[in-house]
Amino acid sequence: VQLQESGPGLVNPSQTLSLTCTVSGDFISNSDNYWTWIRQQPGQGLEWIGYIYYSGDTYYNPSLKSRVTMSVDTPKSQFSLKLTSVTAADTAVYYCARKRGDRNFDYWGQGTLVTVSS
Amino acid sequence: SYKLTQPPSVSVSPGQTARITCSGDAFPKMYAYWYQQKAGQAPVLVIFKDYERPSGIPERLSGSTSGTTATLTISGAQAEDEADYYCQSADTTGTYVVFGGGTKLTVL
Numbered sequence: 644v645q646l647q648e649s650g651p652g653l654v655n656p657s658q659t660l661s662l663t664c665t666v667s668g669d670f671i672s673n674s675d676n677y678w679t680w681i682r683q684q685p686g687q688g689l690e691w692i693g694y695i696y697y698s699g700d701t702y703y704n705p706s707l708k709s710r711v712t713m714s715v716d717t718p719k720s721q722f723s724l725k726l727t728s729v730t731a732a733d734t735a736v737y738y739c740a741r742k743r744g745d746r747n748f749d750y751w752g753q754g755t756l757v758t759v760s761s
Numbered sequence: 762s763y764k765l766t767q768p769p770s771v772s773v774s775p776g777q778t779a780r781i782t783c784s785g786d787a788f789p790k791m792y793a794y795w796y797q798q799k800a801g802q803a804p805v806l807v808i809f810k811d812y813e814r815p816s817g818i819p820e821r822l823s824g825s826t827s828g829t830t831a832t833l834t835i836s837g838a839q840a841e842d843e844a845d846y847y848c849q850s851a852d853t854t855g856t857y858v859v860f861g862g863g864t865k866l867t868v869l
Contacts (some may be wrong), residue, residue: 679858689796689804691858704857738803743863745810747794747849751803 644667646739646752654733654759660726664739664752671717672697677742678715678722682735683754690735694742695722729759763787763794763852765861772867781864782850784831793831794849795824799847800862804847808833843868853864 646664650662664678671678679694693703695713703711712725736754743749765785773779783793791812796804806815808824811831821836831850835842848861 651834688863689849689860691860694858705857745792746815747792747806747809748796748804749809750817751805754803 644741644750646698648737648739648740649751650754650755650757652698652756652758654757655727655761656730656759657728660724660729660733660757660759662737662739662755663721664723664725666720666722666741669741669750671722675744676712677702678710679740679742679748680713680724681738681740681748681751683738684732684735687735692724692726692737731759733757734759735749762861763857763859765793765848765850765859766866767846767861768850769862770865773835773838775839775868776837777797777842779842779868780836781833781835781846781848781866783831783833783861784829785831785848785850785859785861787853788829788831789826790853791850791855793824795822795831795833796847796849797822798845798847800844807846831841836863837838838866838868840868 645667647665677694680692695701710727717721739752740748740755741750795808797807798804812824823834847863
């Protein structure tokens, strides 16, 4: 199983951050899995952003919920993150990960650094 | 909001035993998970469902829970174990994921 994040590395303040995670070696439609976004601000710990089921059901961190949208594209084996109205505080390495049943986050992408700056 | 509390740092001499704790009110109702993150790398799952080890994880890493505290034990610590370790669980509804603040393990 491999996951790979992609998207702009630089986003202007107040704009929307958009990232995509491409999954190989597993099916987005696998009913055991939730597809997850996690971020890590520079020098800080891990923060769960949310996850999406293949059906489109989503679960978001309450602290980010008003700005987050996740979607899934099963034919492309991809899932995506949109975070609106970004500020410098959203500068972070963004990881996508697979949550598989009770094993939780057993596969992770390598992470992608997104910097919010003008 | 629900929180998991870890010590910021733990030091251990090579060959000795290190214990990293994680306190949270949802234990033991909810499972504890542990991730190892080496510098510049993505986290790796090392313990799931309190004490189970994924394939490929050394037996010297073990997990346990007691009351409201989960513990990651590294027996016979090696230089390669030096990393940040994060505990993770969920709120009592099982819906929302929470990570601890992380513990930097130094082997010296």
